[in-house]
Amino acid sequence: MRYARIAGSGSFLPKKIVSNEELVSTLLLRGIETSDEWIVQRTGIRQRHLANSEESTSYMATEAAKLALLDAKIKSSNIDLIIVATSTSDKIFPSVACLVQSNIMATSAAAFDIQAACSGFVYALTIANNFIRSGSARNVLVIGSEVFSRIVDWNDRKTCVLFGDGAGAIVLSESKESDRSIIASDIHSDGTCSEILQVNSYVDKKGIITGDHFVSMDGQSVFKKAVNVLEKSAIEICNKSGIALSNIDWFIPHQANIRIINMLGRKLNIPSNKLIVTVDNHANTSAASIPLAFDKARKDGRIRMNNLVLMQGVGGGFTWGSILISI
Known part of the structure; x- marks a missing residue:
């Protein structure tokens, strides 16, 4: 039998850090009322990393990939496949993954x-x-x-305080050991909820980019949906794997909002000391939030060999899922 184990991880965060105080000062100049206290109470965010003009999605992905390969002690030429999860690709095509493949010279990789x-x-x-x-x-x-x-309306208080930039990477390698591998996964979608979180931009029949190219979100609906589906998914993945929730060592939820994380923890009776939280320093980095949080907790010694880790994501689409891994 073949299994997939985590062989290494890496992450990249832009050098520019914007604190709540700095962001609030900028917003006040635009006539947008907010405060550090308001942001922290509603989101748990205290700062975010913001990319400069040189730090594209592919650049950050490449830097995270290099560190993950170094950590895994695997040459790029031995990578068979590169998958990049992103909603903010450099171009319509080629894919970010192809740009990374070129940058790291992974000549054998799809x-x-x-x-x-x-x-x-x-x-x-x-x-x-x-x-x-x-x-x-x-x-x-x-x-x-x-x-x-780059897709946030910096005049919209509801969304501009929420997001940050960054990249995280994991190398998965073939293993014969079932006790150090991905144990189970559970992914779902519900397209009927597509409008509660979206970027409604597209190329029309005349080839003109039209619509609203900024993130729009019905925060209350997203909160309710996210907590509900993640709770069910956690229970479902425990049923699939035959592992009790109480036996899981670490929970890495998508770092969207501390209120979602805390509510999910209460519903599942997860002790706060089992929750990996980086939203305070990274804000919501979308598809990068889980690998960034994992890499941080692994490198600082919290996540160790033989630990059971549950990762959960939730986002626009509406999409959600869980994956249970023995490290």
């Missing part, structure tokens, strides 16, 4: 992007696991990379 908004990394890990389990790949580079700052 490459493609997937778009499942903030759930993208969980979807990508699920796909990568299936490639390895089927024997179609031995080493897969899975990346979440986003520059959401």
Whole structure:
């Protein structure tokens, strides 16, 4: 039997850090009333990293990928597949994954992007696991990379305080050990809820980009939907794996909002010391939020060998999913 284990991880955050105080000062100059206290109470965010003009989605993805390969002690030439989860690709095509493939000289790798908004990394890990389990790949580079700052309306208080930029990467490698591998995954979607979180921009019949190219969100609806589906998904993945929720060592939810994370923790009776939280420093980095949080917790020693880790994503589409991994 073939299994997929995490061989290494890496992350990249833009150098520019914008605190709530700095953001509030800028917004007040535009006549938008807000405060550090308001942002922290409603989101848990205290700062965010924002990309400069040189830090594209592919650039950040490449930097995270290099660190993940170094951590895994795997040469880029041994990567069979690159999957990038993103909603903010550099171009319509080629894919970010193909640009990364070129940048790291992964000459043997197939490459493609997937778009499942903030759930993208969980979807990508699920796909990568299936490639390895089927024997179609031995080493897969899975990346979440986003520059959401470029699709945020900085005059909209409801959304502009929420997002940040960054990239995280994981190398999955073939293993014969079932006790150190991806144990189970669970992904879903509900297109009837597409309008509660979207970027309603498209190319019309005349070839003109039209619509609203900024993120729009019905915050209350997203909150209710997110908590509900993630609770059910966590229970479902425990049923699939036969592992009790109480036996899971670490929970890495999508870092969208501290209120969603805390509410989910209460519903599932997850102790706060089992929750990996980075939203305070990274804000919502969409598909990059889970690998960024994982890499931080792994590198600071919280996540250790033989730990059970549950990752959960939720985002526009509406999409959501969970993946349970033995490290």
